[in-house]
Amino acid sequence: MAEHYQLKCRECGKLWGNQPxxxxxxxxxxxxxxxxxxxxxxxxxxxxxxxxxxxxxxxxALLPLPEDYKATIPTGFTPLVxxxxxxKQLNTTNxxxxxxxxxxxxxxxxxxxxxxxxxxxxxxxxQVVSCSSTGNLANAVAAQAAREGFDAWIFIPSDLEAAKVxxxxxxxxxxxxxxxNYDQVNRLCSQIAEKYRWGFVNVNLRPYYAEGSKTVGYExxxxxxWRLPDNIVCPxxxxxxxxxxxKSFNELIALGLVEEKKVKFFGAQATGCSPISDxxxxxxxxxxxxxxxxxxxxxxxxxxxxxxxxxxxxxxxxGWAEDVSDPExxxxxxxxxxxxxxxxxxxxxxxxxxxxxxxxxxxINPSETTxxxxxxxxLKTIDAIQEEYTLTPAIEPRxxxxxxFINDRMVAVAGN
Amino acid sequence: MExxxxxxxxxxxxxxxxxxxxxxxxxxxxxxxLGEIEQRFPAITKHLRDDSGEVRRFxxxxxxxxxxxxxxxxxxxxxxxxRVLVVPSIAGGAPEDAWG
Numbered sequence: 001m002a003e004h005y006q007l008k009c010r011e012c013g014k015l016w017g018n019q020p021x022x023x024x025x026x027x028x029x030x031x032x033x034x035x036x037x038x039x040x041x042x043x044x045x046x047x048x049x050x051x052x053x054x055x056x057x058x059x060x061a062l063l064p065l066p067e068d069y070k071a072t073i074p075t076g077f078t079p080l081v082x083x084x085x086x087x088k089q090l091n092t093t094n095x096x097x098x099x100x101x102x103x104x105x106x107x108x109x110x111x112x113x114x115x116x117x118x119x120x121x122x123x124x125x126x127q128v129v130s131c132s133s134t135g136n137l138a139n140a141v142a143a144q145a146a147r148e149g150f151d152a153w154i155f156i157p158s159d160l161e162a163a164k165v166x167x168x169x170x171x172x173x174x175x176x177x178x179x180x181n182y183d184q185v186n187r188l189c190s191q192i193a194e195k196y197r198w199g200f201v202n203v204n205l206r207p208y209y210a211e212g213s214k215t216v217g218y219e220x221x222x223x224x225x226w227r228l229p230d231n232i233v234c235p236x237x238x239x240x241x242x243x244x245x246x247k248s249f250n251e252l253i254a255l256g257l258v259e260e261k262k263v264k265f266f267g268a269q270a271t272g273c274s275p276i277s278d279x280x281x282x283x284x285x286x287x288x289x290x291x292x293x294x295x296x297x298x299x300x301x302x303x304x305x306x307x308x309x310x311x312x313x314x315x316x317x318x319g320w321a322e323d324v325s326d327p328e329x330x331x332x333x334x335x336x337x338x339x340x341x342x343x344x345x346x347x348x349x350x351x352x353x354x355x356x357x358x359x360x361x362x363x364i365n366p367s368e369t370t371x372x373x374x375x376x377x378x379l380k381t382i383d384a385i386q387e388e389y390t391l392t393p394a395i396e397p398r399x400x401x402x403x404x405f406i407n408d409r410m411v412a413v414a415g416n
Numbered sequence: 417m418e419x420x421x422x423x424x425x426x427x428x429x430x431x432x433x434x435x436x437x438x439x440x441x442x443x444x445x446x447x448x449x450l451g452e453i454e455q456r457f458p459a460i461t462k463h464l465r466d467d468s469g470e471v472r473r474f475x476x477x478x479x480x481x482x483x484x485x486x487x488x489x490x491x492x493x494x495x496x497x498x499r500v501l502v503v504p505s506i507a508g509g510a511p512e513d514a515w516g
Contacts, residue, residue: 011474025428028463028504029474184481190503194427286473289485303483305505308473 004039005064007031007207010309018064020124020199022206030305031207033064037254044255046226049218055104056112056215062251063116063215064208066123073144075104075111076215080223080371085339086352090359092366096229097336098220098373101344106143106167107377108136108298108345109241113212114144117201120208121150126199128153132189133202134182134237134298135164136376141201142173153198155185160297163380181292183303202238206305213241217248220371221258228252228261230368231319233355235347235375236267236276237299239310245373246313265314266364267321268354270294270329270346273302277321279311287311295326295384296346298376320363324353332356333378333385343378351375418442421498423453428504432460441500446477446490449500464502474505 007016011029023030043061052058056076065071079099087095100109114137121129130153131141138154145152152173156165157180168175178185186203193203201209221228228249234242242265252258269277272294279287287307292300304310314321324332329346332353337343344352355372358364378385395401423439430437434457443449450471454461466472477484478501484492494500 023428023474023504025431026463027474028428028472183483187476187478187501187503289483291486303476303505 003064003067004036005033008034018123020120020126020204022204030309033207033211035062035251037251041255044257046257049222056115056212056219059215059218062218062248063119064211065116065119069119069122071115071119073105073111073115073147075115077219078103080220081340081342083340083372086336089335089339090356090366092359092364092370094367094369095355096220096224096369096371097340097342098216098371099342100216100373100375101342101348101377105147106136106139107380108140109213109216109373109375110136110140111144112215113137113209114140114201116212117141117199117205117209118144118148118150120205121199121201122148124199124205126197127151128196128198130154130189130192130198130200131202132156132182132186132200134300135160135168135380136298137202138168138173138175139164139380142168142171145173146171150199155189155192157182157185157297157300161381161383163382167380182301183289183292186301186303186305210240210244210306213244214248214251216241216373217245218252220245221249221252224369224371226258228258228263229371230261231264231266231364231370233266233268233351233358233364233370233372235299235351235354235373236269236307236310236321237301237304237347239267239276239304239306239308241373241375242267243306243309243313246317263317264319264364265317266319266354266358267310267314268351269321269323270296270299270350271323271325272296273300274323275302276304276307276310277323279307280314280321284311294329294346295381296329296350297381298345298347299350320358322354322357322361322363324350324357328353328357330385330388334388336374337378342374344374345376345378345381346384347376348374348378349384419444419494419496421449421494421496421500423449423500424502426502426504429460429463429502432463433457444494446471446484446492449494476503476505477501478503 009024012027055074057071083095103111129150132155155176158177193200273292275287289303329349332349336352443452
């Protein structure tokens with residue numbers, strides 16, 4: 001093969017070359033991109049990576065990109081910050097946050113997967129790109145399609161947050177609101193993808209799209225000084241991200257960029273939509289689908305496409321999964337904001353709440369290095385948290401009025 | 417009165433049904449229905465079920481837009497006129513003829 005990658009069935013192993021296809025005709029199982037690591041070894045070195053651009057394209061050698069692909073969107077390479085104040089509250093000293101709440105251009109980790117998906121869309125000659133989405137993916141596809149000159153058709157459940165709806169429309173994308181939940185939207189899209197010659201990033205381009213998630217893992221390892229953490233806490237919707245971070249670590253080990261380590265993976269879900277954490281906790285071989293009922297709409301996938309693999313990755317790694325209630329999600333958002341100055345969306349509230357829970361339960365050793373993945377931005381889910389805050393009446397712009405105001409406030413605070 | 421349900425076969429499996437897209441069946445449960453389909457199109461069997469005889473992990477069955485697992489799974493009794501959809505859970509892939 002000309003390229004160092006191609007599609008392979010995850011179950012029966014059949015090779016499929018490169019084409020817009022997500023499952024194997026033989027056993028209907030998902031396809032995944034596999035690489036010729038020996039051919040890539042001389043290219044994917046610390047030195048080459050460090051001299052690359054400060055975005056996810058520095059890892060191009062291990063992404064499924066067409067030859068001579070010229071990327072124009074400088075996405076990824078988000079901050080990895082040590083969470084000292086949050087760590088102190090949770091009684092751990094080595095807690096880090098991978099902050100994709102500030103991923104470019106649409107403030108979620110979905111910017112990464114769309115970057116690799118659109119490279120594939122270009123390669124296969126699609127003019128229309130599309131997706132089913134709980135919101136963040138919609139924003140990412142719409143924005144990058146605008147920049148790259150694709151037409152975008154976006155399918156969403158009709159009850160999405162206003163910021164995610166406007167944050168899709170503003171880019172000129174065609175928005176189709178479906179009266180149903182994400183799982184119903186996704187099923188419709190799989191039927192549409194059979195009839196229309198569209199590049200659905202998370203349907204027929206899914207194997208290429210999912211590879212973009214690996215860059216979260218590459219970055220974590222590089223930003224820790226080319227070493228792996230002991231634990232990863234990762235939110236789960238479709239379940240793809242957690243499996244891809246694990247794949248990225250295994251590739252780094254195989255290519256000798258980091259020392260071998262058995263990283264434990266911990267999955268985070270909202271209790272109101274927790275098919276994967278439920279399967280892990282009850283040790284089920286197959287997860288049971290659920291009807292989502294949670295404020296964490298970006299994680300509200302009741303029939304997760306990669307749920308089986310996510311649960312297996314967690315089990316095999318020696319990790320665990322947990323879920324948190326809606327009030328715990330809100331508290332998680334506030335805790336992260338108040339201790340670290342990071343405003344995350346509901347999914348980040350899930351990750352923070354679950355990290356707290358796993359530390360309290362003893363599943364995570366507080367002396368080990370733990371990275372929690374914050375995947376989205378709080379400005380997109382204001383409605384989930386707005387009721388927690390009240391506005392004081394506006395005061396006159398006069399010093400005397402302010403002093404009386406602050407005196408009242410001080411009395412109120414002291415009274416508490 | 418004889419009960420009739422219709423079953424829609426996904427593109428990926430139509431090569432095992434002689435290209436037939438919609439089947440009329442009269443089974444009353446999912447296990448019976450799989451048996452009925454397999455009796456008519458034996459080549460489809462190993463693509464629908466795994467070695468233990470269960471529906472493959474990555475195939476979803478819907479009845480009138482609802483996942484059959486929410487309706488009782490193997491225990492669900494089909495109603496006359498039910499529309500059954502067989503969909504790969506990681507679905508997608510345009511029809512071959514769209515690719516030239």
